[in-house]
Amino acid sequence: MTSQENRRITDLGTLKAIAHPLRMRLYRNLFVARTATASQLAEQVDEAVSLVSYHLRKLAEHGLIEEAGTQSADGRERWWQPSSYGVSIHDEDVRDSPELAAASDAVGRTIDEQRSELHRRFLDERLTWPDAWRSASISSEWLPRLTAAELAALGAELEAVLRKYDQAARAAEAAGDTEGRENVAVHLHGFPYRP
Incomplete structure (x- = not known):
């Protein structure tokens, strides 16, 4: 990459x-x-x-x-x-x-x-x-009331957390730590809607 x-x-x-x-x-x-x-x-x-x-x-x-x-x-x-x-x-x-x-x-x-x-x-x-x-x-749904700026901040924070875990896992795998590891899908959606 x-x-x-x-x-x-x-x-x-x-x-x-x-x-x-x-x-x-x-x-x-x-x-x-x-x-x-x-x-x-x-x-x-x-x-x-x-x-x-x-x-x-x-x-x-x-x-x-x-x-x-x-x-x-x-x-x-x-x-x-x-x-x-x-x-x-x-x-x-x-x-x-x-x-x-x-x-x-x-x-x-x-x-x-x-x-x-x-x-x-x-x-x-x-x-x-x-x-x-x-x-x-994990399977959960949250329905907060946010502003557009808050939703953007939430997305950035979630991405940073996921990137941290992914990079740590890649480093561990590169060092030979593969025991118990599986591919994991994390799907997050955040969008406005009106009931």
Whole structure:
């Protein structure tokens, strides 16, 4: 990973590239794996290697992923990695363009659908997880009355907490501490609504 910061997406081409459901799945799986080949990712998403390779190249064209150093002995397989810690889309970058706003909405819907599917899968498989993991899982909803500034501050604080835990886990894994670690999805939404 080249950058420890989120990649801020502001252009239509990149928004359209990441809005594609298969590309989003590949990006997410690559982020979790940290490095992978098209063959490894194709197995995870149950698609043909040629199709996965095509979509990986599209993600690379938009700077969302990049080639990683060769990790196999023969050096024939191409390894990929995310080019940044993650991606972000800011309303102020898309609000004045109907095309950008529509593409941003498409990204949001793709992400929401995949997050919901991931959570449904956990609920379906919940009883297969050990007691400690079932007890540790989180599902809550809060309905505070906030100002826009308070919601923005809350989001920044939550992101800082999650980044702290993620960076500590990455450092522990790099030091060889992998015992008992699992991939964990934390989905947070904060938005205004009217009953």
